Amino acid sequence: MDTRVEPGRPPAPLAGEARLGWARWLLQRRETGIVGVAVAMVVVFQILTTTFLTATNLSVIFQLAAEIAIIAVAEVPLMVLAEIDLSLGNIFALSSFVMYFAYQAHLGLVAGIAAGVASGAVVGLLNGLITVKLRVPSFIGTLGMLYALNGFTLIISGGYPVITPAGGGLASVMGAANAAPFIWAGVIVVVWHVFLNRTRVGGYTVAVGSNPVASREAGIQVDQVKILAFVLAGALAALTGIIEAFHLSSIDPLAGGTGLLLEGIAAAVIGGTALTGGSGTIVGAAVGAFVISGLNDGLNVLGVNAYAFDLILGVAIVVAMVLNTRIARSGGASRGDV
Amino acid sequence: MATSSAPSPAPPAPERVLEARNVRKSFGAISVLKGVNLHLDRGEVLGLIGDNGAGKSTMIKILSGYHSPDAGEILIYGQPVHFRSPADSRAAGIETVYQDLGLVNDLSVYRNLFLRREPVRRYLGLVPILDDRRMEEESRVFLQAMRVSIPSVRSTVATLSGGQRQAIAVARSVYLKPRILILDEPLAAMGAKEGRMILDLIVELKRTQATSIILIAHNYAQVFDVCDRIAWLADGTIRLDVPVSQTSVEEMTRLVTEEYRLPS
Numbered sequence: 001m002d003t004r005v006e007p008g009r010p011p012a013p014l015a016g017e018a019r020l021g022w023a024r025w026l027l028q029r030r031e032t033g034i035v036g037v038a039v040a041m042v043v044v045f046q047i048l049t050t051t052f053l054t055a056t057n058l059s060v061i062f063q064l065a066a067e068i069a070i071i072a073v074a075e076v077p078l079m080v081l082a083e084i085d086l087s088l089g090n091i092f093a094l095s096s097f098v099m100y101f102a103y104q105a106h107l108g109l110v111a112g113i114a115a116g117v118a119s120g121a122v123v124g125l126l127n128g129l130i131t132v133k134l135r136v137p138s139f140i141g142t143l144g145m146l147y148a149l150n151g152f153t154l155i156i157s158g159g160y161p162v163i164t165p166a167g168g169g170l171a172s173v174m175g176a177a178n179a180a181p182f183i184w185a186g187v188i189v190v191v192w193h194v195f196l197n198r199t200r201v202g203g204y205t206v207a208v209g210s211n212p213v214a215s216r217e218a219g220i221q222v223d224q225v226k227i228l229a230f231v232l233a234g235a236l237a238a239l240t241g242i243i244e245a246f247h248l249s250s251i252d253p254l255a256g257g258t259g260l261l262l263e264g265i266a267a268a269v270i271g272g273t274a275l276t277g278g279s280g281t282i283v284g285a286a287v288g289a290f291v292i293s294g295l296n297d298g299l300n301v302l303g304v305n306a307y308a309f310d311l312i313l314g315v316a317i318v319v320a321m322v323l324n325t326r327i328a329r330s331g332g333a334s335r336g337d338v
Numbered sequence: 339m340a341t342s343s344a345p346s347p348a349p350p351a352p353e354r355v356l357e358a359r360n361v362r363k364s365f366g367a368i369s370v371l372k373g374v375n376l377h378l379d380r381g382e383v384l385g386l387i388g389d390n391g392a393g394k395s396t397m398i399k400i401l402s403g404y405h406s407p408d409a410g411e412i413l414i415y416g417q418p419v420h421f422r423s424p425a426d427s428r429a430a431g432i433e434t435v436y437q438d439l440g441l442v443n444d445l446s447v448y449r450n451l452f453l454r455r456e457p458v459r460r461y462l463g464l465v466p467i468l469d470d471r472r473m474e475e476e477s478r479v480f481l482q483a484m485r486v487s488i489p490s491v492r493s494t495v496a497t498l499s500g501g502q503r504q505a506i507a508v509a510r511s512v513y514l515k516p517r518i519l520i521l522d523e524p525l526a527a528m529g530a531k532e533g534r535m536i537l538d539l540i541v542e543l544k545r546t547q548a549t550s551i552i553l554i555a556h557n558y559a560q561v562f563d564v565c566d567r568i569a570w571l572a573d574g575t576i577r578l579d580v581p582v583s584q585t586s587v588e589e590m591t592r593l594v595t596e597e598y599r600l601p602s
Binding site for chain 2: 194198199200203206207209210211213214215217218219220278279
């Protein structure tokens, strides 16, 4: 191996730089696998159903994909930190009731929405503090939070759904308009992708998940980075609950929950994010949400037994994880831009 | 002390970057350092050698602020210092590269070089976004000046070889322009070819005289050529402190193996 450059040579690209062609770039992207799966799924379902790619059907798919995608995006930075939040599905249910009660207390809809999102951030802060300060593994701490929030939401709601406050233009923007959830999901994906890949704190998130000791030595505030990730995840889950409340015009104490949470985690995993820390992709998680939603819809349209969906998703999660660890071991993947 | 005026015109005394005087450290009943005297001059490469358990790591951890000495003094440019944390040591211009690398495997080479010092550009006047182009450019120019060869500064560190990773770790510390660079076993578990890159890097640093280096080595034969002076630490004291011109690998070997035969 030649480890020297000729003296006096002007700065030029280092050897090998030019060989990174588009084919290699594609192979190295974490998202490539899930995008391939998504394309294959669309092609197969379109051939089998012939109605899969109609506007009506796609709108159904995107509706469902939107909420899964936001939960998945919320989970990715935590998974990059080798942490997890199991309470996001229950924050989803809590936040719209917080909004509802604030509205009932004549605080106005804007304040109600703010209070709802803030309630999620506060739960996230609690999750973060329990994980970082009390050193409870986040799997356990947030499992406790999952049950506690479920109980709390059922108590304050009395167990019955309520009607979402009417709010004209604001309600449309917040989710009542047909395309609103999808647009929210799109914006959130872009913002979180930029956050994780192109900001300092996003980079520290990767650093802490990859090498906590070196991160601390370099002067990164490891605890603060983790707490921030929990707070942001809680706020996002709360926002998702509010968006769905406006979209469905009703607030159900049993909405979201573990079903939505697990679909979010599944989307992140099949999208290329491992729980092992250090690597993850926001875009992959969003495409993963589309695949889960599309699979559900396509099997429905085909009239296949609904149980097949769970069977296929289960196998897909395990296969995705096996592929992830293989890629990690071979060292062949550059983790997105990070 | 040593700088008392001499009557005849002597060559200018080398600038003393670091001096440790009679440093002692015990852990419980075990006395690890029993009065270590050590110095480092500007632009010098000091090889600190000794067997496992001789106290090398403890000495380094004192210099890098992880431990406080029980007794004795540390002087930087003649000024006594008391490090209470690694940050204090770093602020005094000491960078330490440990063999267990302080790199983030999941980030690119340039993001590692700039970790915690990332330049940002403000979009719309307020959103700080990383200036990747600048980091890439500066990393490329810097690594070329350091003669470190890697496939691309955009490579994820995990994809590099052990020697390349070590070179990046050293280069990252050098980038901070430390006055004193401490390299803890930089050639550990590395093949001859890989080790060559690190040694070249040290020679390059020596040539530019930018930083003074303490090189900790278990296998001193590997580093002998790049050192100006060798200090042998055994049983908690410096047993030998000589310019490399006045000793040889053979002599060092003889001394160290005699130490094995006649345990004190």
